[in-house]
Amino acid sequence: MDSPDTDWAGVRLHVVTGKGGTGKTTVAAALALALASGGRKVLLVEVEGRQGIAQIFDLPPLPYEERKIAVAPSGGDVFALSIDPEAAMLEYMEMFYGMRSAGRALTKMGIVDFATTVAPGFRDVLVTGKTTEAVRRRGRNGRRIYDAVVLDAPPTGRIARFLNVTQEVAGLAKVGPIKNHSELVNNVVKSPETAVHFVTLLEEMPVQETLDGIAELRAAGLPAGGIFVNMVRESLLPQAALDTAVKGRFDAGELVLGLKAAGVADGAEATAMAEALAEEVVEHAHRTELEKAERASLAEAGLKSYELPLLADGVDLAGLYELAESMRTQGAA
Amino acid sequence: MKKPATLDIDAILDDQGTRIIVCCGAGGVGKTTTAAALGLRAAERGRCVVVLTVDPARRLAQSMGLTELDNTPRLVSSPEGGGQLFAMMLDMKRTFDEIIEAHADPERARQILSNPFYQSLSSSFSGTQEYMAMEKLGQLRRSDEWDLIIVDTPPSRNALDFLDAPERLGRFLDGRFIRLLTAPAKAGGRSAFRLLNAGFGLMAGAMTKLLGAQVIKDLQTFVSALDAVFGGFRQRAEMTYQLLQAPGTAFLVVAAPERDAMREASYFVERLAEERMPLAGLVVNRVHVSPAPALSAARSAAAAEDLESRGEHELTAAVLRLHAGRMQLTARESREQEHFASAHPTVPVVQVRAMSEDVHDLTGLRQIGDLLATA
Incomplete structure (x- = not known):
């Protein structure tokens, strides 16, 4: 069931990355809800074993198993999967070689521990392998099981390497099963069916990392998707007021009158409060200026950009639905 | 509290x-x-x-x-x-x-530094x-x-x-698996796997299937060279x-x-x-x-609403909304910190x-x- 009216029609694997603290997992979860709405089936995948999805949806820790965790607006299902590299490796061995008991023995020997943590790139291949398998999987009717898969991926600094699996294992495995497997992954990841989205805040460091990440991705021939600007505060003040505030003093006189009129404060108290509030306005104006500059830098990347509101009460289930709705209105899903 | x-x-x-x-x-x-x-x-x-x-x-x-x-x-x-x-x-x-x-020694160092396994381990293994x-x-x-x-x-x-990785890497490099792989160096270059019993043979077969023979060979070279250099990783x-x-x-x-x-x-x-x-x-x-902590979020928002409904002092109303938002944020941040402090x-x-x-x-x-x- 394609949705040609969105910006990412035809994309089946949405990879969501971002600098720590930008709300990557939240955005991935909201995107999964948004993509599922209207009766579609979406899988939300996490790979770093942090159980972030369970926390956001207020669920007990997720097992290594696809299970339904939420119903999207106007019908549609979100499934979730927390990929554990060790379990993925055992599954992989069983699937490709029918070696379940050997797998267990290898675990005992510490070989699975080795392969999933020390063998370079192997962990990433397992994780991306499982994810792309879910993307490709078809039901008996020949149709894909999932309309979309959303991957809560490693942070921006690691994303290009994480997705560039063939490069990762190239030095190690020139032939053999890992090589074949990584090529299978590569076919999905580098296809138009994949988009890598960046989550950022309107702050210097996350914006810089986003731009660096996009450049790295492009250099690796991986498909950059959109930019999700998270936690955007709506601007309440008129531009003229912001302009005077940013230049220097914001006149508290008008506020004194207003505070008195509203019955909030009187006399000297009103003056003191107005001055304190004026200070807050000046701070806000400076921040707004900086945000404008960051927005301009982001625009240079030439990607589609979506702004998500700051959730006043923090991230809860209602907040996720709000973000999902916002994504849909903006055409992200 | x-x-x-x-x-x-x-x-x-x-x-x-x-x-x-x-x-x-x-x-x-x-x-x-x-x-x-x-x-x-x-x-x-x-x-x-x-x-x-x-x-x-x-x-x-x-x-x-x-x-x-x-x-x-x-x-x-x-x-x-x-x-x-x-x-x-x-x-x-x-x-x-x-x-x-x-x-x-220089020869051994060269051998290690050019080993593909070493190159990946030293530049891309997250640990x-x-x-x-x-x-x-x-x-x-x-x-x-x-x-x-x-x-x-x-x-x-x-x-x-950062606490676990050294121990994990140490455990791995000092582990049984490594001993198994480094066996050929110690047994005069004969295949480790031939020396081992059937159980290990099965394991070796699985490893080879999984990783490919070349990987195993590179790994053996790497580990035996590294082993000689480091003595005990775990000790370090x-x-x-x-x-x-x-x-x-x-x-x-x-x-x-x-x-x-x-x-x-x-x-x-x-x-x-x-x-x-x-x-x-x-x-x-x-x-x-x-800067104005005395004016609570609720009071600020109520005053803004009052002004808005009367259609007066638009700017003040907007500033009060801004302040209400700020106070809401500070309240949420205090709550998060209180959670921590009580635990x-x-x-x-x-x-x-x-x-x-x-x-x-x-x-x-x-x-x-x-x-x-x-x-």
């Missing part, structure tokens, strides 16, 4: 017995900035400091007057009073290479960064050139990877671990007043206690404050208020240092 004790940063920095400060915490909470600000402050209070950072933003390096940080400590500032600040950025591959070069950070810390400490080392921890997948990991537990070490957990970061901070505090690592306290960065009432805390701009120079770092010390 009882307010937690205030973390006295200057007492830690001025204590000549403090030799290592480890800043740990979730990604994106300002760990590296905190480490750099602490370094500058300590130097300005007369200590000879080196800040070892794992992955600084370019701007932070620039804020210390360095266009680029590399694997060698560079002088950042020599303030009056005899103190000095050095900074360096961990180059994990370089650090690994240096260990190999220092411990192996290597943690391992090398700890290795570098040990080197700096042993050199005794600095009387205070401040290190920020790698942005790990999992909170305390153990030494680093003990260094961290020593009385001269102070752990600072860094967080931001948000749910995820505070949850992670809680986890850190618990893990550090489990490992008997000396926790100094919690630094909460980016705490929002309002960990004995952990001293210091708050650093949010700045409107990122740090761009030493003045900015100094300002953060002041906030850290005088909160």
Whole structure:
């Protein structure tokens, strides 16, 4: 069931990355809800074993198993999967070689521990392998099981390497099963069916990392998707007021009158409060200026950009639905 | 509820017995900035400091007057009073290479350095960064050139990877599996797998199927060469671990007043206690404050609504809305901190208020240092 009216029609694997603290997992979860709405089936995948999805949806820790965790607006299902590299490796061995008991023995020997943590790139291949398998999987009717898969991926600094699996294992495995497997992954990841989205805040460091990440991705021939600007505060003040505030003093006189009129404060108290509030306005104006500059830098990347509101009460289930709705209105899903 | 004790940063920095400060915490909470600000402050209070950072933003390096940080400590500032600040950025591959070069004869070193397995391990295995950070810390400490080392921890997948990775790598390299793989070197070059019993044979077959024969061969070369160089990886990991537990070490957990970061901070505090690592306290960065705290969010919003409904004082109404939002945010941030404090009432805390701009120079770092010390 394609949705040609969105910006990412035809994309089946949405990879969501971002600098720590930008709300990557939240955005991935909201995107999964948004993509599922209207009766579609979406899988939300996490790979770093942090159980972030369970926390956001207020669920007990997720097992290594696809299970339904939420119903999207106007019908549609979100499934979730927390990929554990060790379990993925055992599954992989069983699937490709029918070696379940050997797998267990290898675990005992510490070989699975080795392969999933020390063998370079192997962990990433397992994780991306499982994810792309879910993307490709078809039901008996020949149709894909999932309309979309959303991957809560490693942070921006690691994303290009994480997705560039063939490069990762190239030095190690020139032939053999890992090589074949990584090529299978590569076919999905580098296809138009994949988009890598960046989550950022309107702050210097996350914006810089986003731009660096996009450049790295492009250099690796991986498909950059959109930019999700998270936690955007709506601007309440008129531009003229912001302009005077940013230049220097914001006149508290008008506020004194207003505070008195509203019955909030009187006399000297009103003056003191107005001055304190004026200070807050000046701070806000400076921040707004900086945000404008960051927005301009982001625009240079030439990607589609979506702004998500700051959730006043923090991230809860209602907040996720709000973000999902916002994504849909903006055409992200 | 009882307010937690205030973390006295200057007492830690001025204590000549403090030799290592480890800043740990979730990604994106300002760990590296905190480490750099602490370094500058300590130097300005007369200590000879080196800040070892794992992955600084370019701007932070620039804020210390360095266009680029590399694997060698560079002088950042020599303030009056005899103190000095050095900074360096961990180059994990370089650090690994240096260990190999220092411990192996040239031929063996060459053999290891050109091994594809070594190249991947030294540049892209996620645990290597943690391992090398700890290795570098040990080197700096042993050199005794600095009387205070401040290190920020790698942005790990999992909170305390920097504690676990060395042990994990050590366990692996000293493990049975490695003994198995290195057997041919010790048995005069004959295949390890032929010497082993049927059970091991099955295992070897599985490994070969899984990884491919070439990988196994490269791995064998690598491990046997490395084994000869390192002796006991595990022993090394153990030494680093003990260094961290020593009385001269102070752990600072860094967080931001948000749910995820505070949850992670809680986890850190618990893990550090489990490992008997000396926790100094919690630094909460980016705490929002309002210049008009007396006017509550509810009252501010109600007044705004009142003005709006009367169609008067539009600007004041907008400012009141802005203020209500700010107060809501500060209330939420306090709640997150209270959660932490009630779970960990004995952990001293210091708050650093949010700045409107990122740090761009030493003045900015100094300002953060002041906030850290005088909160």
